Amino acid sequence: MTEDLADDIAEVMPGVLLRTQGVTAAAGFRAAGIAAGIKARGGPDLALVVNEGPDLSAAGVFTTNKIKAAPVLWSQQVLTTGKLRAVVLNSGGANACTGAPGFQDTHRTAEELAAALSNWGTNTGAIEVAVCSTGLIGDRLPMDKISAGVAEVVHELAGGISGGTDAAHAIMTTDTVPKQAAIHHSRGWNVGGMAKGAGMLAPALATMLCVITTDVVATAEQLDAALRAATSLSFDRLDVDGATSTNDTVLLLASGASGVTATQKELDGAVLAVCDDLADQLMADAEGVTKxxxxxxxxxxxxxxxxxxxxxxxxxxxxxxxxxxxxxxxxxxxxxxxxxxxxxxxxxxxxxxxxxxxxxxxxxxxxxxxxxxxxxxxxxxxxxxxxxxxxxxxxxxxxxxxxxxxxxxxx
Amino acid sequence: MTEDLADDIAEVMPGVLLRTQGVTAAAGFRAAGIAAGIKARGGPDLALVVNEGPDLSAAGVFTTNKIKAAPVLWSQQVLTTGKLRAVVLNSGGANACTGAPGFQDTHRTAEELAAALSNWGTNTGAIEVAVCSTGLIGDRLPMDKISAGVAEVVHELAGGISGGTDAAHAIMTTDTVPKQAAIHHSRGWNVGGMAKGAGMLAPALATMLCVITTDVVATAEQLDAALRAATSLSFDRLDVDGATSTNDTVLLLASGASGVTATQKELDGAVLAVCDDLADQLMADAEGVTKxxxxxxxxxxxxxxxxxxxxxxxxxxxxxxxxxxxxxxxxxxxxxxxxxxxxxxxxxxxxxxxxxxxxxxxxxxxxxxxxxxxxxxxxxxxxxxxxxxxxxxxxxxxxxxxxxxxxxxxx
Missing domain, CATH: 3.10.20.340 (ArgJ beta chain, C-terminal domain)
Structure with a gap:
């Protein structure tokens, strides 16, 4: 972080930044991460972040690559409503360059997740579910594994430290450590986030998946402004190898669960602080990094x-x-x-x-x-x-x- | 070479391309390469190409990098006359980012070479001498070694295969083999060339030094047109690492010694054939190449x-x-x-x-x-x-x- 930026953030953000907490640091969010068998080598590979409200405001920023993965095309469409109930993320496959069948796989994942959440007691439509995928480009996802995993993962949802940390682990590919950051504002609201990304880190967005949550009361427009300002100063200024992936996605979800309203400047500062810290973590764990x-x-x-x-x-x-x-x-x-x-x-x-x-x-x-x-x-x-x-x-x-x-x- | 390009060349260039000959393949040229002690690790490091005429027409293409080495600034100035008697080239130091003293070193090298050539019987002014340097950026050249080398190298000038080959060796840095190519036209004129370049190979010119000679009768304008067309289709389309050096120089000198006049198309074809073959050789010997x-x-x-x-x-x-x-x-x-x-x-x-x-x-x-x-x-x-x-x-x-x-x- 530059000194100017640190000053800006300190001015509006009288809070503490922690790396032990992520997306569940904000009230109203639960998360989970499980091993669904998507990755050939095993390990956690399916993550879920759910917003329990009362608000469902959301914003997103996506890759500028002209070759966009199916989940990017889907999530861009979903976000035109400015609302998100949940984000389901998988590692072990990017679902990019998979044509119409790949898009149908993403759509089906959102529908199955919505059904599972509804069964679980949270009425959800597929149109409220963003999907993120990361891994090798060009292969279809193992939909049998995804379907079983989606049904299972909703039962693992948890708040506190464990839910967010499990989710942060499940989105890792060549990352060696999970990346989380959270800020607790002295006026009683919070911003938390998780990210993955180690290769194809580049300009238009440091190639990555990132989910940020907040319990502040904010509209989709306020979130969008805060997210665009933050990514342009953080992830957009991380450039490991000049490559921009087909799957870059950064999402910001607000539950309003704190009941606190922040100024745009306060929101901008907190979101930037979390993004900037996550960008630092991405750099530190980039593929092959020694400097x-x-x-x-x-x-x-x-x-x-x-x-x-x-x-x-x-x-x-x-x-x-x-x-x-x-x-x-x-x-x-x-x-x-x-x-x-x-x-x-x-x-x-x-x-x-x-x-x-x-x-x-x-x-x-x-x-x-x-x-x-x-x-x-x-x-x-x-x-x-x-x-x-x-x-x-x-x-x-x-x-x-x-x-x-x-x-x-x-x- | 693409098939179209090969067809174009074959049409206008009923000749044979050889890699055993270089700048002395054209009549009217002599060359030499010696170990002057410029390279810390020893080996040939000073080359000279001399045009014995009757014509002294010449053209050049230079790096587009905004940071230009002293020899590039000097040679650009010299070439505004459209005439060159000689090119002196050293490896072991780029003489880039060396300020006004570095430019004075280049100027002095040209003056000393002109004096040595004049003593040797070929009346030459410094304004007729291009200078090329390659090696590490940022250090002054060891001018005592250069001066002694310039006095010595004129005594080694030779035609035939040996002169050109010695010169091609003396300009190598991380190159593992010398690069030469020559075309002998069935109507009795020739184009020969040598090049070096293994790293910083890039767009605006594949970073390199290259001297091409011909004994055809041609004006500086004809040479300039042929050289620009050829480099844009050959060296400009070699991109090893996206880096463009401070020293890129490609020179084309014509002696007119064959007494033959070629059409612009014939000249274009022959110069392109030599440049294209040298570009192939640069690719094959690029730093760390395995594919x-x-x-x-x-x-x-x-x-x-x-x-x-x-x-x-x-x-x-x-x-x-x-x-x-x-x-x-x-x-x-x-x-x-x-x-x-x-x-x-x-x-x-x-x-x-x-x-x-x-x-x-x-x-x-x-x-x-x-x-x-x-x-x-x-x-x-x-x-x-x-x-x-x-x-x-x-x-x-x-x-x-x-x-x-x-x-x-x-x-």
């Missing part, structure tokens, strides 16, 4: 230029491999930013690694080759020398482990 | 879209790691092309690996997961399903060797 890198561009003509420059550096394979090797090879940073479609002054550009100047006014600084980058966290600051705008991107290094993990995924 | 990949996009709305889509796939780390693992994970190809800013139809898109359909109309084809990609050469064909335009990009996989080589370059 957590924060690239900040200053001195840009405008924020768009700063963001484009930071993203271009974050995606450069030669910068990422150098940082994997703890090599202060600042020339690669200059070569990378030099191809970004932004205004810069080659004779005024400067670069700092971990706060130490390695390039000043376009020329190497004394001692630049001796900067110690052996730590896990590395900051790269680049001043373009033409203006006053700034922006940051979180990224990771390009390591042997990244190559290893991604060269043997489907097989 | 040589040709990505062809068809069914695009226009050629620009086809090129953008092919380039987006070529740069996708998840596609490149999958192909390193011989994994026919076609879902990643769809996810990659889905973020390209081009028109496509998700329900009509198709993908072939090595000519075998793995995705038809946006859905996996039977047997797709069993396609054998264990060979070194892989073709990926993607039809966007919206139009009739096509384009190809050469790329390579993302391997452990790429990470290894690039995480320990400067140190």
């Amino acid at each position: 957590r890198i924060r690239i900040t561009v200053t001195g840009a003509a405008n924020e768009g230029d700063a963001l484009t420059a930071a993203r271009t550096i974050a995606r450069d394979s030669l910068v990422k491999t150098a940082l994997f090797g703890s090599d202060p090879n600042w020339g690669r940073v200059l070569a990378a930013v030099g191809i970004a479609p932004v205004a810069l002054d080659p004779d005024r550009i400067s670069v700092l690694f971990d706060g130490q100047a390695v390039c000043v006014d376009g020329v190497g600084a004394p001692g630049a080759r001796e900067v110690d980058l052996s730590g896990i966290d590395i900051t790269v600051d680049v001043d373009l020398g033409v203006g006053g705008a700034t922006a940051s991107i979180r990224t990771t290094d390009l390591s042997h482990a990244y190559v290893e993990e991604n060269s043997a995924y489907s097989s | 040589r990949i040709r990505i062809t996009v068809t069914g695009a709305a226009n050629e620009g879209d086809a090129l953008t889509a092919a380039r987006t796939i070529a740069r996708d780390s998840l596609v490149k790691t999958a192909l390193f693992g011989s994994d026919p994970n076609w879902g990643r190809v769809l996810a990659a092309v889905g973020i390209a800013p081009v028109a496509l139809d998700p329900d009509r898109i198709s993908v072939l690996f090595d000519g075998q359909a793995v995705c038809v109309d946006g859905v996996g084809a039977p047997g797709a997961r069993e396609v054998d990609l264990s060979g070194i050469d892989i073709t990926v064909d993607v039809d966007l399903g919206v139009g009739g335009a096509t384009a190809s990009i050469r790329t390579t996989d993302l391997s452990h060797a790429y990470v290894e080589e690039n995480s320990a370059y400067s140190s």
